[in-house]
Amino acid sequence: MKFTLSWLRDHLETEATLDEILYALTDLGLEVEGVENPGDRLKDFTIGKVRAAEKHPDADKLKVCMVETSQGEKQIICGAPNAREGITVVIAHPGTYVPGIDTTIQVGKIRGVESHGMMCSEREMELSDEHDGIIELPSGEVGERFVDWLAANDPAKVDPVIEIAITPNRPDALGVRGIARDLAARGLGTMKPLSVEPVPASFEAETKVTIAEDTLDGCPLFCGRVVRGVKNGPSPQWLQDRLRAIGLRPISFLVDVTNFFTYDLNRPLHVFDLDKVKGDLRIHRAEGGETLLALDERTYTLQPGQMVISDSEGPESLAGIMGGEETGCTEETVNVFVESAYWDPIQIAYTGRALKINSDARYRFERGVDPAFTPQGVEHAVRMIVDIAGGEASQFIQAGEVPDTSRAYRLDTDRVVSLVGMEIPAEEQRHSLEALGFTLDGDMASVPSWRPDVQGEADLVEEVARIASLTKLEGRPMPRTETGVPKPILTTGQKRQQIARRTAAALGLNECVTYSFIDAASAELFGGDDSARLENPISSEMSHMRPQILPGLLQAAARNQARGFLDVGLFEVGAAFSGSEPGEQETQIAGVRIGRTGPKEVHGTSRAVDLYDAKADAEALLAAIGAPAKVQILRGAEGWWHPGRHGRICLGPKKVLGVFGELHPKVLEALDVKGPAVGFVIWPDAVPEPRKTSATRGALTAPDLQAVERDFAFVVDADVDALTLVNAAAGAEKGLIEDVRVFDQFVGGSLGEGKKSLAITVRLQPSTATLTDKEIEAVGAKIVEKVQKATGGTLRG
Numbered sequence: 001m002k003f004t005l006s007w008l009r010d011h012l013e014t015e016a017t018l019d020e021i022l023y024a025l026t027d028l029g030l031e032v033e034g035v036e037n038p039g040d041r042l043k044d045f046t047i048g049k050v051r052a053a054e055k056h057p058d059a060d061k062l063k064v065c066m067v068e069t070s071q072g073e074k075q076i077i078c079g080a081p082n083a084r085e086g087i088t089v090v091i092a093h094p095g096t097y098v099p100g101i102d103t104t105i106q107v108g109k110i111r112g113v114e115s116h117g118m119m120c121s122e123r124e125m126e127l128s129d130e131h132d133g134i135i136e137l138p139s140g141e142v143g144e145r146f147v148d149w150l151a152a153n154d155p156a157k158v159d160p161v162i163e164i165a166i167t168p169n170r171p172d173a174l175g176v177r178g179i180a181r182d183l184a185a186r187g188l189g190t191m192k193p194l195s196v197e198p199v200p201a202s203f204e205a206e207t208k209v210t211i212a213e214d215t216l217d218g219c220p221l222f223c224g225r226v227v228r229g230v231k232n233g234p235s236p237q238w239l240q241d242r243l244r245a246i247g248l249r250p251i252s253f254l255v256d257v258t259n260f261f262t263y264d265l266n267r268p269l270h271v272f273d274l275d276k277v278k279g280d281l282r283i284h285r286a287e288g289g290e291t292l293l294a295l296d297e298r299t300y301t302l303q304p305g306q307m308v309i310s311d312s313e314g315p316e317s318l319a320g321i322m323g324g325e326e327t328g329c330t331e332e333t334v335n336v337f338v339e340s341a342y343w344d345p346i347q348i349a350y351t352g353r354a355l356k357i358n359s360d361a362r363y364r365f366e367r368g369v370d371p372a373f374t375p376q377g378v379e380h381a382v383r384m385i386v387d388i389a390g391g392e393a394s395q396f397i398q399a400g401e402v403p404d405t406s407r408a409y410r411l412d413t414d415r416v417v418s419l420v421g422m423e424i425p426a427e428e429q430r431h432s433l434e435a436l437g438f439t440l441d442g443d444m445a446s447v448p449s450w451r452p453d454v455q456g457e458a459d460l461v462e463e464v465a466r467i468a469s470l471t472k473l474e475g476r477p478m479p480r481t482e483t484g485v486p487k488p489i490l491t492t493g494q495k496r497q498q499i500a501r502r503t504a505a506a507l508g509l510n511e512c513v514t515y516s517f518i519d520a521a522s523a524e525l526f527g528g529d530d531s532a533r534l535e536n537p538i539s540s541e542m543s544h545m546r547p548q549i550l551p552g553l554l555q556a557a558a559r560n561q562a563r564g565f566l567d568v569g570l571f572e573v574g575a576a577f578s579g580s581e582p583g584e585q586e587t588q589i590a591g592v593r594i595g596r597t598g599p600k601e602v603h604g605t606s607r608a609v610d611l612y613d614a615k616a617d618a619e620a621l622l623a624a625i626g627a628p629a630k631v632q633i634l635r636g637a638e639g640w641w642h643p644g645r646h647g648r649i650c651l652g653p654k655k656v657l658g659v660f661g662e663l664h665p666k667v668l669e670a671l672d673v674k675g676p677a678v679g680f681v682i683w684p685d686a687v688p689e690p691r692k693t694s695a696t697r698g699a700l701t702a703p704d705l706q707a708v709e710r711d712f713a714f715v716v717d718a719d720v721d722a723l724t725l726v727n728a729a730a731g732a733e734k735g736l737i738e739d740v741r742v743f744d745q746f747v748g749g750s751l752g753e754g755k756k757s758l759a760i761t762v763r764l765q766p767s768t769a770t771l772t773d774k775e776i777e778a779v780g781a782k783i784v785e786k787v788q789k790a791t792g793g794t795l796r797g
Contacts, residue, residue, distance in 0.1 A: 001166050003176045003263065004248035011180035014189025018160055021188065025164055027469050028182050029175055036161040038147075045071045045146040047137065048091040050119075055085050058111040067091065067119070070143035077115035082133035090125070090135045090146050092118040100124035116129050127765055128790040137784050139627070154226040156241040169453040171367035178450065183466050194265075198379045198396075198408065199386045203228070205394035207274065207337060212284035219319060220308045220403045222341040223378050226274060226394035228387055232333045236311040236388060251387055254329040254336060257381055261361070266369055266450075267340065267377035268361035270317060274335040276327045279312030283319065283399070290315050293325040294357070297553025307343070307349045318346045320365040321357055338385070341379040342369065342403060370450035371403045382597060408446040409457045412686035419458060420465040422473055426776060431462065432467040493587065496625040497573050500589045503624040507617055509571040509591050511586070514552030516575065517542030525667055528641055545577035549590035550640070550679060554663070554671045557594050561674055567595030573700050592663075592679040598716060611645050614660040614678040621680075627657055628685045633723055634721040640667045651688075658682035705766045707738065713759040715751060716793035725758055728790035732782040738765040757796055 005018060016024075022032050050071040056077065065076050065084050069091050076091075094117060097104045097581035104119050118124075123131035140149050150157045164179070171176035178193065182499075184191045205226040213217055232242070235256040243250050243259060249257050258269040272281075288304035292315045300318065302308060307319035316324045321341035329336065343511025349366040352358070374397070377467055382393050411433070413426035437448035439461075446452045454460070465473075482487075501511060517534065519541045528547035536545040546552060553570045559570050571591035578584045593609040623629070633647040637659045660680040668675050714725060720740050731738045744759035751757060762783060765770060784795050 001174055001179075001262075002161055002163045003154075003179065004161050004242065004245045006155065006159045007176050007242055007245075007317055008162075008180055008263070011177045011191045011192055011194070012183055013192055014183070016183075016188045021183065024183055024186050024188055025162070025179070026187060027471060029167070029170070029466055030179060031165045032162060033165050034163045037158075038126075038160070039151070039158045039550060041157065043145065044092070044094070044096045044146040045120065045125065045204075046091050047140040047142060047144045047146055047149060048074075048089050048119070049142050050083065053078075056113060058113075058310050062110065062644050064113055065119070066290050067117070067465060068142050069117070070094070070224065074116040075114060076117045076119060077110040077113055078134065079121050080121065082136065083119065088137040088140050088453045089119045090137070091621065094122055094193070098124050100126045103744055107710070109670045113251075125390050126720050127338070129714075130687050156238065156245075158424065159241075161245050168367055171364065171369060172266065172450045173383060174263075176264050178638065178680065180267060182467075183247065186434055186469075187337050196376065196380050196383050199225075199393040201395040202392035203394055205397060207397070208280040209397055209399040210280065210282050211399045212282065215284050215307060216400065218344045218347040219341060219400065220286075221321065221343075221374050221400040222283055222339070222398070224337055224339045224376050224397045225378055225382050226337050227382060227391045228335045228394075230334060230336060230385060230389040230391040232329060232389060237529050255386070257384055261381055262360050262364065265373070265377065265380065266364060267373060268378060270321070270323050270339045270361075270770055271329055271381075272316065272323070272327045272337040272339065273329050273333045274337045275333075277316065277337065279531060281316075282310050283341075283392075284308065284310065284313070292316075292318060294318060294322045295325055295328055296322065296357075299706065300355050301358070303351075306354070307347060307701050307707075309339075314709040318351065318355070318357070321352055321355075321362045322359050336385075338378055338381050340381070342371040342374045349418065359423060368452040371405060374402065403485075405449050405452070406446065408441075408444045409454075409460055411440070411443050411445045411460050412457060415457065415461050416464055419461045420470075420473065422462055422465055422468060422470075423475065424464060424468050426572070428468070429464045435469070436463060438463075446487070446504075463704065468572065492689060493685060495538075496687070497587070497589075499624050500573055500682075500684065502623055503621050504573075504589070504591060504617070505569040506571075506734060507620060509569040509593075509617070512556050512570050512572045513574075514549070514556060515542060516546055516571060516577070518546045518555075520542055520544055520553050522555070522671065523547055525670055526551050527638060532577045532584075545580070546549050547578060548576050548640075548681065549588045550569035550681065551572055551591065551664075551671065553590060553592045553679070554667070554673050554677070557674045557677070558594060562672075563596075568591045568595075584746060586683060587685055589621060589682040589684060590679065593617070593676040594675065594679060596672065608676050609678050610676070611642075611647075611661045614662075615647065616681040618658050618682060619658040619753075621682055622649065622657060624685070625684055625687055626690050630655065632727075637661065640664050655686065656683065673744060693797060703765055704765060705768075707771055708764045708771055708776060710762050710764070710776065711743075711759060712762065712780070712787075713744075713757055713796040714787055714793040715755055715757050716754050716791045718747070718754050720756075720791045720793065722758055725787055726760065726790050728786045729760060729762055729783050732786045733764075733779050736764050736779060736785075737762060737765040758793075 022035060026032050037080050048067045050065050050067050053063045054063050062077055062079050065078050067076050071093060073128055091103045092098055094105050095106045100123050119134045120133045121134050122128045147158055155494055166173050180192060182357055183189060207226060209222055211222055211223060232252050233256050235250050235253045237258055239260060240250040243256060246263065248259055254271050258271055262268045286302035286304060286306045286308050290302045291299055293299050297420050303573060308315040309317040309319055313756060316327045343365045345366045345368050348362055354363040354365065386393060413429050416422055416424050433445055434440060439446040505511060520543050520772040523544035526548040528544055532545035534543055549572050553572055556570060568621050573589050575585045595611050596606045596608050628651060632650045632652050636647050637648050640663060642662035642664050646658050646659065649658040658681055663677045663679055668677055671678050726740045726742060730737055740760055741761050742760050746757040764779060
């Protein structure tokens with residue numbers, strides 16, 4: 001949003017300086033993005049007077065001028081046709097930067113004659129496009145700064161232009177008057193009254209306006225007046241200057257009027273050339289397939305349901321977005337229909353996005369303009385048209401009714417302390433709201449129609465704090481409600497996430513924070529469906545909520561590999577989504593290792609990563625977050641894992657804590673990842689809560705008896721899992737067997753087809769007395785019996 005300082009002062013009576021206004025705007029939430037002050041680039045130009053002008057001896061179109069300047073009489077060569085004796089001019093001395101030609105003036109020779117400066121035109125100083133000759137001033141003293149002369153005689157030329165950023169919740173600040181209202185509430189001045197004397201009706205218009213029943217939700221109000229006998233042409237200079245200052249090109253008076261009120265009062269308007277309108281005007285929804293040549297000279301094909309304004313021959317305007325070329329105003333326009341309507345923000349946004357049209361009108365309507373000001377907008381525009389372009393106006397034409405936006409909320413002056421932490425007197429709070437246009441009745445505050453963003457009591461508090469300035473907010477420690485060491489405030493889940501991050505980083509993995517959105521193909525690879533599809537995605541690559549964290553990590557790895565980093569280790573802690581409803585998300589800890597291990601292996605060698613690297617990562621993370629030490633490793637994970645090279649970490653067949661293993665080759669190929677690639681996923685919320693223990697540490701129980709280890713080798717069927725054998729052996733004598741581990745596997749040879757040999761070591765740890773040979777043999781017999789019963793295997797001879 002751009003505006004000039006003088007434009008602001010049309011609505012705000014203020015003595016504040018530019019710097020004070022700029023600071024207040026940013027502090028009020030209307031962040032200043034830039035300031036263009038013409039005075040800054042014109043400060044080095046001074047006024048001079050031409051004392052003599054003679055023809056250049058070697059050039060017919062050049063003149064040698066003797067000019068009285070602030071530095072004495074100087075010789076300046078000039079080629080302007082109006083360079084002559086006696087005129088007052090603007091001088092650029094050597095060393096002065098001329099913005100219009102992007103040049104710093106130097107002493108030089110032109111056709112053999114020295115020139116000590118330059119006499120400037122308006123275009124060379126970026127004051128206008130005029131360049132037929134140098135500037136001739138009607139007054140001014142030699143040596144006077146040109147910028148000072150402009151400030152006194154033509155202030156529009158040195159009017160600072162301010163640009164502010166508008167957040168979507170502040171549509172009222174898309175008009176200069178709305179900005180002035182905020183500044184007045186802050187105390188930088190007082191608002192000037194806004195009133196208009198409607199032009200008396202001279203005739204009854206023949207043009208009728210109707211709104212289709214199915215369109216009233218999108219256009220509840222349409223107002224207008226007919227003006228006959230206008231004389232269209234260039235706008236007054238003040239209007240052209242204002243539009244140029246904010247980057248708009250003046251077109252013609254009737255068009256410039258609509259642009260002016262769009263920025264001045266945040267009231268987009270449209271003017272139809274009535275002589276080109278066939279029949280009455282009708283606001284309705286398109287059936288689909290209709291075409292309209294718009295004012296941007298592009299033809300648009302309308303989609304079903306989009307709102308349009310039509311005459312008897314078809315669409316003439318895209319409602320609330322852009323008018324049509326066929327009924328646009330030209331220099332020959334004599335009779336016009338001035339339109340002011342209120343359009344539903346959501347429907348305008350859908351239409352504008354579908355047709356890819358960006359306009360000032362769409363920008364404002366889709367954020368929400370003041371519906372109650374719709375009729376007054378017509379009166380302001382018609383008054384300006386009649387006063388400047390002449391003509392006579394019809395009676396007021398209205399279809400529909402002004403939408404009822406009235407609402408009121410209770411003002412609790414004590415909530416500023418609890419919500420914001422500021423102490424603001426109650427009277428000051430009430431005064432701030434009244435200055436912003438709120439109406440107070442007791443402790444109820446009625447919201448003005450131009451503030452659609454205020455939707456509750458908390459918004460009233462926000463307005464009060466904003467006007468008072470959040471820079472006055474002081475940091476205060478929270479009150480202590482208890483003595484001694486405060487209770488921990490982090491939940492178990494939050495603690496586990498912190499621990500997981502530290503542990504994964506210690507394992508050599510780099511943390512990633514990937515988007516929660518992925519493309520449809522990647523979502524499908526990892527079990528996603530349309531239940532987590534976004535209705536309004538940012539792009540086609542972010543159309544679904546991620547069903548797993550792994551696809552984002554693999555895509556990040558692929559981008560690294562594309563840049564030459566082939567060996568990567570990444571992890572992320574975040575949410576995955578199985579649907580769009582509450583409760584259909586879960587926290588995951590996921591990681592991947594791709595390529596080869598680093599050079600920190602024994603003797604400096606490296607190797608390709610395998611599923612045991614992923615298993616080690618998963619086990620380390622589970623141990624760090626407090627998972628039980630004894631778990632089961634089972635098969636049967638989802639389809640994105642390699643079917644024979646993965647494992648589920650479980651507490652029983654249904655309680656899954658995590659998964660580790662190699663990623664399926666088809667997944668790596670689809671995501672353009674060069675393997676080998678292994679990974680893991682842990683569900684920290686599935687880990688049982690830790691048991692409450694005493695604050696004191698328990699006594700150390702260190703066995704003082706010698707442990708005994710015995711080895712066994714069993715011949716079993718090739719499809720028997722080693723885990724089944726280990727669990728059977730461990731359960732043979734639970735109070736005595738401390739550990740069972742596999743140390744060898746043999747296949748083939750004398751075993752024959754379909755058989756394999758698994759060798760295990762069983763560690764026996766006595767607690768009361770040293771084991772005798774008989775006791776050890778008895779335990780060994782139990783182990784053989786248990787394994788044979790569980791696996792059908794036999795002890796290998």
